[in-house]
Amino acid sequence: MTINNTDDRNDEPSELELSRFLPYRLSVVSNLVSRAFARRYETAFGLSIPEWRVMAVLGRYAPASSADICQRTAMDKAKVSRAVTRLVAAGYVTRKDNPIDQRQNVLGLTRDGRRIYRQIVPLAFATEREVLEGLNAEEVAQLDQLLTKLHARAATLAPGEGGDAPD
Amino acid sequence: MTINNTDDRNDEPSELELSRFLPYRLSVVSNLVSRAFARRYETAFGLSIPEWRVMAVLGRYAPASSADICQRTAMDKAKVSRAVTRLVAAGYVTRKDNPIDQRQNVLGLTRDGRRIYRQIVPLAFATEREVLEGLNAEEVAQLDQLLTKLHARAATLAPGEGGDAPD
């Protein structure tokens, strides 16, 4: 028979426990995973995550334009441009003008780039397996479905298009 | 009866499809969600995510030291220091020395800070609900468990302690 409390008709907590707040936990987990990946690719190949993503797309889909890379990596064009510049300097990527539309790039892998790509793939899967270790097949399938749903939902809530990199 | 292919005994793809790669998708989803949150808190209160996290912890656990904030927000001490400085300047947070140990801070909320905190809480839960819309109760529970397991796993793979912010 309490008299006080203006919002009794509300099942919502009036305090915020960060450690139980799903968006916060999602961010923390994602950043831990990204950090583990970043460290591996930095030590193994000297590649950052943006560079790694560009290599992953070119290994599969080359030739491709910078805009293609943007779509497939969820990175904005400035980030892609910078990553490509570094990869060209490293000798892994070729960049030339598209003769049919000179605004566009045509990106591809050099011989060295293809060699690196072939090493990148197994390390990626191995690291993925390490992260997912402790999850059974059903849980991995659940994670897959949840990420699909959350992606669709979050894409409508967030302004722009892509999905990478605030912080 | 093919003759070629050195790694036939391997069920692992030799190509990497980024859009099916769980760590990549986790990062994209997390960043979309973070961006949606960031935009809301920026427009509603002029708070960044680091500042928002500090407010969330202080609203619940004040008084607290900077190190306490570090633990509860998974942010490193430099980030916390900068966020607190901005919040003090904004008039939401008090920062004084701990008389028993002058190395430590004692942080708390001002009257304005408490007022903001009371507005922050419902917006946080409303946004969480928006993100989780489309998931039923069982799926939310699955997400909770999966994040717990992934967190434990990723924490052992990543070097340092915390879990925030490489991008």
Add this chain to the structure above:
DNA sequence: TGCAAATAGTTTCGTTTGAAACGATACTGG
């Protein structure tokens, strides 16, 4: 007590970031 090591928090340093401005090229309607 006194001195080395540890701890708390701030500041500095070089890098990376997203947004916006930009130059160059291509498309469009008149």
Add this chain to the structure above:
DNA sequence: CCAGTATCGTTTCAAACGAAACTATTTGCA
């Protein structure tokens, strides 16, 4: 054909980042 607009990719800018250096204080131990 030609102005106006849209698109592609790079560059610029200010802000934010992590790591490391740093100051101040406390603790451990001889």
